[in-house]
């Protein structure tokens with residue numbers, strides 16, 4: 001308890017998230033949402049913000065990805081060494097699920113900044129002797145199981161999280177809900193503010209919802225209605241025995257199904273999307289709600305390759321604490337910048353050889369593509385016309401590195417993995433292509449740092465923000481991307497990178513590669529290096545998680 005007690009007096013903000021990427025050995029994350037939460041932890045520590053994080057222990061992780069010879073994804077449990085990284089706290093609370101008490105115990109993980117400021121992360125665990133065998137695995141698999149499993153995990157995160165904070169004597173004045181998964185926290189808080197019920201009162205007026213809105217901040221990440229968690233009221237009444245009476249829940253969560261995004265929207269006093277474009281989409285989706293925009297950012301210290309970190313330290317000693325100084329990157333000497341890039345690229349080529357056996361040539365432009373393998377991100381778009389792709393490579397040779405997991409239930413995403421592998425086979429001998437298994441933070445760090453070009457071709461407006469392109473820019477990588485998510489704000493054509501014209505096929509992508517990107521790499525290296533500096537100054541200097549957290553602090557937390 002000693003370690004925790006040092007956090008108690010000053011901490012007054014709680015950040016709830018289903019996943020959080022604390023470090024590569026701690027498997028409590030699946031992808032972009034978790035990495036964003038992890039970068040949030042790291043920036044809070046650097047900025048000395050008084051935040052405690054609440055998430056699940058995810059004992060078996062998300063999954064470890066294997067790809068068989070046919071290009072089919074095989075999923076393995078991905079346990080981690082909990083006792084090495086966290087300590088159990090002597091506190092326990094119960095959450096009623098299906099009328100049983102499910103006991104929850106927190107583990108404490110402490111993240112420390114380079115300057116020595118620590119931020120606590122509570123990881124909730126139900127794998128306890130006290131629990132019914134049916135309930136012990138509830139915190140095993142991140143995004144695992146079926147709808148019912150997910151629902152129970154969200155009960156534990158939201159209700160359990162609020163109760164654990166109270167049991168540990170935290171005095172919280174702001175609850176930040178990272179995506180709708182955490183929305184049950186608002187319902188649990190409502191119970192703290194009952195009103196005496198008068199006859200004919202509507203359910204909302206049995207609780208002082210405004211008191212909860214004063215406490216809650218909600219960040220939505222999903223620009224499609226179908227992407228939001230919605231639970232049937234059958235399930236809610238059967239398993240959600242610790243929530244509110246049904247008629248009250250329906251007021252906040254919708255009449256037909258319990259929509260977690262609506263719950264959070266209705267009970268949060270500050271709501272934001274994760275890019276300007278996404279906030280516009282969210283306002284159209286949820287008319288009547290004041291959805292602001294706080295565009296995502298990445299933690300520059302985490303995503304800069306050591307060679308770039310050394311270069312920045314030499315020129316801007318305070319760059320880690322104040323990444324805005326990267327705005328001066330125009331001053332970096334061309335030679336030093338290029339040699340940092342060559343180091344990062346060589347590391348990537350070595351990594352690819354070790355893990356796949358594919359030989360990459362450091363003198364040939366390398367295009368990176370890594371993200372969740374799912375329909376709207378169109379991971380196989382580039383392979384739409386292999387003849388054309390090979391013809392381009394004949395004129396201007398290039399090489400490709402891919403990586404990414406498909407959610408176990410995403411059959412279309414898994415099919416595109418298979419398509420990529422088919423394409424790789426056909427391109428053999430013509431275009432070097434490698435696929436790195438098991439995309440995680442460590443793969444991402446090597447890949448975003450070493451690629452010359454970072455490709456992203458989602459179907460607008462379905463990419464809420466995207467962050468991997470920001471990580472590439474921290475290392476001078478040039479984005480080639482559809483104008484969607486953060487890139488609407490980040491792209492200055494021919495300066496910070498390039499936009500791909502919107503189309504259903506790869507035509508405009510091939511055009512840009514063939515006519516602009518690849519010729520510049522081969523024939524105008526000094527302009528290329530100038531663009532790398534523009535990417536660093538205009539993207540890394542702004543799209544970082546320090547700027548993001550300063551905005552949350554000033555606009556959402558200090559409302």
Ligand SMILES: *Cc1c(COP(=O)(O)O)cnc(C)c1O
Nearest residue numbers: 031032371440441444466467468
């Ligand atoms: C940054 C990151 C993501 C998110 O990338 P997007 O561009 O937002 O899709 C996903 N997974 C890992 C491991 C990452 O590091």
